Amino acid sequence: MDFIFQTWSWYISGFLIAIIMLTLNFFGKTFGMSSNLQTLCTMVGADRFSDYFRINWKSNRWNLAVVLGAMLGGFVAVHFMSVPTNVSINPKTIEQLAKMGIEAPNGKLLPKALFGNAVFQSPKMIVILVIGGILIGFGSRYASGCTSGHAIAGMSNLQIQSLKAVIGFFIGGLVMSHFILPLIF
Amino acid sequence: MKLLKYIIVGFVFGIVLTKSEAVSWYRIYEMFQFQSFHMYGIIMVAIATGVIGLQIIKRIQLKNIKGEPIVVPDKENGSLRFWVGGIIFGLGWALVGSCPGPIFILLGAGFLPMLLVLFGALIGTFLYGLLKDKLIH
Numbered sequence: 001m002d003f004i005f006q007t008w009s010w011y012i013s014g015f016l017i018a019i020i021m022l023t024l025n026f027f028g029k030t031f032g033m034s035s036n037l038q039t040l041c042t043m044v045g046a047d048r049f050s051d052y053f054r055i056n057w058k059s060n061r062w063n064l065a066v067v068l069g070a071m072l073g074g075f076v077a078v079h080f081m082s083v084p085t086n087v088s089i090n091p092k093t094i095e096q097l098a099k100m101g102i103e104a105p106n107g108k109l110l111p112k113a114l115f116g117n118a119v120f121q122s123p124k125m126i127v128i129l130v131i132g133g134i135l136i137g138f139g140s141r142y143a144s145g146c147t148s149g150h151a152i153a154g155m156s157n158l159q160i161q162s163l164k165a166v167i168g169f170f171i172g173g174l175v176m177s178h179f180i181l182p183l184i185f
Numbered sequence: 186m187k188l189l190k191y192i193i194v195g196f197v198f199g200i201v202l203t204k205s206e207a208v209s210w211y212r213i214y215e216m217f218q219f220q221s222f223h224m225y226g227i228i229m230v231a232i233a234t235g236v237i238g239l240q241i242i243k244r245i246q247l248k249n250i251k252g253e254p255i256v257v258p259d260k261e262n263g264s265l266r267f268w269v270g271g272i273i274f275g276l277g278w279a280l281v282g283s284c285p286g287p288i289f290i291l292l293g294a295g296f297l298p299m300l301l302v303l304f305g306a307l308i309g310t311f312l313y314g315l316l317k318d319k320l321i322h
């Protein structure tokens with residue numbers, strides 16, 4: 001049983017993610033997480049400002065149920081299925097991060113430098129996290145999909161539009177990771 | 186409890202993404218630095234399995250639980266929106282190391298600063314809704 005506490009291999013994980021997508025297809029739905037952002041905006045009254053939010057959010061309740069389940073899954077996996085040997089990333093990566101003042105994972109999923117509760121006291125970090133969120137929200141809705149909707153569901157369905165989006169994801173990601181992150185940290 | 190099955194699917198999704206560490210900022214950084222195969226492996230196996238799965242579904246004409254044929258809708262037309270939207274999304278993905286699914290998963294796991302990211306993501310979505318008709322798609 002020890003294997004469930006270790007980092008799950010890429011081939012098991014990738015396979016299971018596709019099974020999740022296919023299960024939703026079997027339920028008559030399409031896998032995609034970022035559309036929940038649109039639904040949540042509608043629920044808090046954004047429909048007063050734009051047609052984009054004039055949707056029947058109740059028809060997307062199933063996807064909010066997926067989100068709720070995912071949150072529970074994250075809670076269980078982090079609190080009951082993790083060991084300190086997790087997140088054993090490349091030593092070269094750790095060395096690079098140290099130069100930017102970001103600590104090694106030591107079993108943690110997220111660096112304290114970005115996601116420790118101390119960031120609430122740092123205006124710089126608050127701005128960085130909110131801007132990151134804005135880029136994710138705006139970008140995924142403009143591209144009408146994120147990693148789940150385009151990289152997994154769209155690519156599995158051989159959509160050329162999804163290929164464009166995924167190439168875009170990597171262009172943006174490489175620029176951020178190689179050129180902008182070193183300026184921030 | 187029509188929604189229960191979706192909660193269960195989400196639950197498995199949350200566990201898989203956490204245990205594969207696809208929700209980890211470190212893994213995303215490592216991926217964009219080309220210092221590990223892990224994330225590329227996950228994405229490629231997921232796509233390969235998905236392509237094969239959907240082809241099998243088409244061949245055997247599998248019906249969904251409502252008894253209707255399983256049809257995965259095509260993506261919207263357009264080109265610029267996928268390039269520009271994709272690049273903007275990628276910038277955010279590499280900065281905070283999480284996409285929309287992991288934002289929720291990590292919030293559930295108790296990482297409170299993710300609230301700031303979710304707040305930003307809702308603002309970004311709202312801005313898109315306001316600007317939608319002025320943008321080229």
